[in-house]
Amino acid sequence: MKFLFASDSFKGTLSSEKTIELLTRAAKEVFEECECVGIPVADGGEGTTEAVISAVNGEKVPISVHGPLMEHREVFFGKIDENTAILEMAVASGLPLVPEEKRDPRKTTSYGTGEMIKSALERGYTNITIAIGGSATNDGGMGCMRALGVKFLDEDGNELEGTGADLKKVAHIDCSTIDVRIKNVNFTVMCDVTNPLCGKEGATYTFGRQKGGTTDILNELELGMCNYRDVIIREFGINPDNISGSGAAGGLGAAFSVFLNAELKSGIETVLDLIEFDSHLNGVSMVVTGEGKLDWQSCFGKVVQGVGKCCKKHGVPAVALVGSMGEGAEQIYDYGIDSVMTTVNAVSELEDVLNNAEILYYSAAKRMFLLMKIGRKL
DSSP states (O other): OEEEEOOOOBTTTBOHHHHHHHHHHHHHHHOTTOEEEEOOOOOSSTTHHHHHHHHTTOEEEEEEEEOTTSOEEEEEEEEOSSSEEEEETHHHHBGGGSOGGGOOTTTOOOHHHHHHHHHHHHTTOSEEEEEOOSBOOOSTTHHHHHHTTOEEEOTTSOBOOOSGGGGGGOOEEEOTTSOGGGGGOEEEEEOOOOOOSSSTTSHHHHHTGGGTOOHHHHHHHHHHHHHHHHHHHHHHSOOGGGSTTTTGGGGHHHHHHHHHOOEEEOHHHHHHHHTTGGGGGTTOSEEEEOOSEESGGGGTTOHHHHHHHHHHHHTOOEEEEESEEOTTGGGGGGGTOOEEEESOOSOOOHHHHHHTHHHHHHHHHHHHHHHHHHHHHO
C-alpha cells in the first residue's frame, strides 16, 4: 500500500512539510508495511517558492532588493534547474512588509519585484515563474517594470518613480531601454483572480482598501489607474481591462502581460506542473491533501481542488484532511475529492485550536487511517 501526501500549509500553524511528517507517523502506526511519499505544495500564495524547491530538490538563491517603501530587503528566489527559476513577489513587495501605520497604496512600489526578475535574468534563467499573491502595491506594476528598464514619463518628460501616486502623472511610456534579455525568456505568472485593471471590480476598488486605502485615496488611485490604462491603449494598442487577471497585485498582472508578454495561469496548476505531480501518482493507493479551512473558495484554484482534479484524471482516490469546513465545502466532491475529515474534534475556542493544531491534526490523521483499515475489511 502506497500513500501520497500533498497538503497545503495550515496558515499560521502547520507547514506543508509538517503535515507530511504527521501523516507519515499516523499511517505507519495503522499500516506498518505501507509506503509513504510526501510532496510539499502551495497554490501560488505565501510559501510557494519554498514548497516548489523542496519538492524538486531545488536551491535558494539569496539576493538583495528594495521593499515596498524602498527599504533594503534580503530575500531569495528558487532555482529549479539551470534554466528555470521561481519567484514570489510577496517577499519583495508584500503587504506584511509594511507596518499597518505606514500602509498607503499611493506610496508603495513593486520595484523590488523587478529587481528579483533582473537578478534571475543576470543568472541566465530563460523560464521564470512568478507568484504574485499578497502585494502591498497599487502601482500598476510600474515599479517592477522600471527596475527592468521601462521609463514612465510625465508630460514634461520627467521620469516617474513608479508608485501608486504616479499613475495619474503618466503621459508616455518608453520601452526602448527595457532589459534586452527579456525577449529570450518565457514568463509564467501565477494568478488566480480574474479582475480587470480598472472599474468597480478592478485592482484599486477590490484590493486597495486592505492595503491602507481610504475612500478618498481609492478614488484618487482609480483616476490614476484609468489614466495609466488609457496611455497603454494609446501607445501599445492593448486594453488591459480585456485581459483576465490584469488587476492582480495592484495591476502587476497588466504590466506582466503588456511589457513581458507573460502568460497568466492558475497558481496550483502551475505548481503541480513544475513539480510534475502527475508522475508521482504511479502505484499510489490513496492521496491525502488538505488546507486550513475548506469552503466554496477552495474550488477556485486552491490546493485541494488542484490535487483532486489530478487524482480524478488518473483514477486515484483522494481524501482531504482539513482544519474546518465552511459554506459550500461539499462542492469539492465534484473535483476528485472522495471524502473530507476535519481536525477539530470538540467545541473549542479558536485560540485553543490553533495552539493545539499539531495534536489535533495527528489525531484526525490516525482516525482517518483507522477508518480506511475498517474499509479494507468490508
